[in-house]
Amino acid sequence: MSVDGPRTSVFTFQSAVHSHHVLCSLEELRQKELLCDVTVEVERRSFRAHSSVLASCSHYFYTRLTNHSRPNLTVSLPDEVTVEGFEPLLQFAYTAKLHFTKENILEIHRCAEFLGFQNLDKACFEFLIPKFSDGGGTSKKVKGKSKNQASNKKSQAINSPSDQNPETGEDRVPQDAGTVMQAASATSSVESPKDCPPIPNDKEMQLDLSPLYARSSSYHMGDGQEQFCLQNCGPQLPSSSMVASEVCPFLSTSSTSDNEKLHSAVATCGADILAMEEQFQKELAMEVRCEPPTDKDLSIASITDGHFDQLEGSLMPPTDCSQLCPLNSVESNGVLDGISGAPDLSSIGTDDNQVFDSNKQTFSELTPKDGFTERSVVEREVAEHLAKGFWPDLSSTLNEPLPLDSIDQSSTGNGSDFHWLKHLDLGAAPDDCPFLRDLSSNDRQTSMGNTLSNEDTGDSPCMSPINSRENSECESDGDCAQCGSNEQVQEVDLPFPVEQISTMTRRAFLQMLKREKLTPEQLEFVQDVRRRSKNRVAAQRCRKRKLDCIYWLEGDIKKLRSEKEKLLQDRNQLKLSLEDVRQNISGLWQSLSTDISPQSEQLQALTRYFSSDCPTSILLTPMASPSLAGPDRDAHANTSLNTILPDTCPEGDTAALRSPAAFLQDNVQSTVTDPAP
DNA sequence: GCCTGTTGTCATGCT
DNA sequence: CCAGCATGACAACAG
Numbered sequence: 001m002s003v004d005g006p007r008t009s010v011f012t013f014q015s016a017v018h019s020h021h022v023l024c025s026l027e028e029l030r031q032k033e034l035l036c037d038v039t040v041e042v043e044r045r046s047f048r049a050h051s052s053v054l055a056s057c058s059h060y061f062y063t064r065l066t067n068h069s070r071p072n073l074t075v076s077l078p079d080e081v082t083v084e085g086f087e088p089l090l091q092f093a094y095t096a097k098l099h100f101t102k103e104n105i106l107e108i109h110r111c112a113e114f115l116g117f118q119n120l121d122k123a124c125f126e127f128l129i130p131k132f133s134d135g136g137g138t139s140k141k142v143k144g145k146s147k148n149q150a151s152n153k154k155s156q157a158i159n160s161p162s163d164q165n166p167e168t169g170e171d172r173v174p175q176d177a178g179t180v181m182q183a184a185s186a187t188s189s190v191e192s193p194k195d196c197p198p199i200p201n202d203k204e205m206q207l208d209l210s211p212l213y214a215r216s217s218s219y220h221m222g223d224g225q226e227q228f229c230l231q232n233c234g235p236q237l238p239s240s241s242m243v244a245s246e247v248c249p250f251l252s253t254s255s256t257s258d259n260e261k262l263h264s265a266v267a268t269c270g271a272d273i274l275a276m277e278e279q280f281q282k283e284l285a286m287e288v289r290c291e292p293p294t295d296k297d298l299s300i301a302s303i304t305d306g307h308f309d310q311l312e313g314s315l316m317p318p319t320d321c322s323q324l325c326p327l328n329s330v331e332s333n334g335v336l337d338g339i340s341g342a343p344d345l346s347s348i349g350t351d352d353n354q355v356f357d358s359n360k361q362t363f364s365e366l367t368p369k370d371g372f373t374e375r376s377v378v379e380r381e382v383a384e385h386l387a388k389g390f391w392p393d394l395s396s397t398l399n400e401p402l403p404l405d406s407i408d409q410s411s412t413g414n415g416s417d418f419h420w421l422k423h424l425d426l427g428a429a430p431d432d433c434p435f436l437r438d439l440s441s442n443d444r445q446t447s448m449g450n451t452l453s454n455e456d457t458g459d460s461p462c463m464s465p466i467n468s469r470e471n472s473e474c475e476s477d478g479d480c481a482q483c484g485s486n487e488q489v490q491e492v493d494l495p496f497p498v499e500q501i502s503t504m505t506r507r508a509f510l511q512m513l514k515r516e517k518l519t520p521e522q523l524e525f526v527q528d529v530r531r532r533s534k535n536r537v538a539a540q541r542c543r544k545r546k547l548d549c550i551y552w553l554e555g556d557i558k559k560l561r562s563e564k565e566k567l568l569q570d571r572n573q574l575k576l577s578l579e580d581v582r583q584n585i586s587g588l589w590q591s592l593s594t595d596i597s598p599q600s601e602q603l604q605a606l607t608r609y610f611s612s613d614c615p616t617s618i619l620l621t622p623m624a625s626p627s628l629a630g631p632d633r634d635a636h637a638n639t640s641l642n643t644i645l646p647d648t649c650p651e652g653d654t655a656a657l658r659s660p661a662a663f664l665q666d667n668v669q670s671t672v673t674d675p676a677p
Numbered sequence: 678g679c680c681t682g683t684t685g686t687c688a689t690g691c692t
Numbered sequence: 693c694c695a696g697c698a699t700g701a702c703a704a705c706a707g
Binding site: 536 | 683685
Binding site: 506531534535538539541542543545546 | 695696697698699700
């Protein structure tokens, strides 16, 4: 990708840490009670907060706070809201992390519903509450279990015997117990985050919707509370190099032996986001955001192996990681197996890795002995759900290239904080990644040798899914189309790897065709493969766009519905007040009729007014000023009435708009009290 | 066996 | 004219 083309290139810089930083700062401000402009009273307890934060998280607060411009407003919440339920929600508003226990989940749910807290219901309560109320029964997810078993089989098939305990068949606990990765591998058969450590009974869980690299250290929990959270299963799960490999195909091209290059790549990326749109190549867009955990937590420049692995781990989506990688699950497992024993992982979760607070019991400290085996299946399921619930669309779309039109959408911050993960273009060629293209193909090959030695596959993560899929599936299905394609590959006997065809740029492709002097059959085959590959990617993009479109439209519908509801409420309210005013006026009208003569100007004016087609809002010219008194005021009122109640309603440009009812009430009252002479 | 969702492919139109 | 891309339609496949 060249950035100095003849045409003007448009670059987008989007900081993925900014929003998190803002949230952290707000939380800090709240802790110090700085700039707090609202006090929320719940059960005689007061919570200082920022109205903007509350209003942005809760419909209830939005409604209550946006109608008041008064500083230092005090909002007393009704009895429905309890401290037990409100406090975690307030915390959530500022940290995107929801702490809950089996005991208070219902209360939180009730308060969240009452307050209209967003981004919580579907993802959390609908699943958690039934699970918890079931009393921790066994999992009924037979399907999922069998699926896991199936993939376990796959995993075992490629696991080297040394990875397993020959007696129990279980994965052997790594030597260096205590490291995150090893803990994970010991528990999960290094398969997927689904098998992340389950939730301990009666321990507080933390639902983390914060952006990547949340500053765990900045968040303190009470003693005895275990910070089990999505950090364990989700984006912050410390993992291995495999994780980044899955997220970014180009990272995957380097193994631990290429850490230096990886580090430089990440350091380059780590400056923040990378969203680039190159127009002169027909808008080849790419967005790669590799963000560090904020300056306090981690200096990019000082990334060590452990840190880097942590970074990579943080990129890990919570769903089945096998789906994220162009490699099939078997390959993924193989990759992980190969990496789990890497020596440079030992620093994770220890010493200076500030992402894990040593004061808290974190994932890194959980050994199979002290926690994993004691947790119920339900809690495991809950943990899985927490992981899945917030990235429902991640796994299915992650391997799709970035649609250009979704860049802006992602930057709007809607939905998951990990939307940007979807924008990693796993189908792009390494040369298209300005930050990673330095990783040479040689490095790729040698490094893949390390990680993929078990499979003995030449698949590049950059290769077309078609190839990866065919390799994984055609073993059992000999007559599939891809096998036919394979046969054709052998028939035409290409002088270069077939996966290159679809990944290389057009220029490189043409040069290669020129260089290799292919036969017509080879040429036809190569072009056919390239066309199909491109079309496949295009179809994926197209479908992704469709889904995005549906997603955004659904959001619009939701928004419009709520607007409509609000408008209807307003209308009803206006109707009621109008009715009140009408009643008042009718009373006034009666007294007016008796007090003033039918020939009086005011009465005539009012008669004209009620009989005219005056719009509901009329233009109010300067009316009887309260500062005036006596005859002056009466004269002024008369003038005003005559001015504003002509045969047709006048249009002006400066006066304030008021409802006719209010206007009439004010002015008629003044007229009645001080009848004009 | 049917249904549904996913994915690859082809055809077609547009740029 | 060609290549690339978007998209509808269809088929195969898996769950």
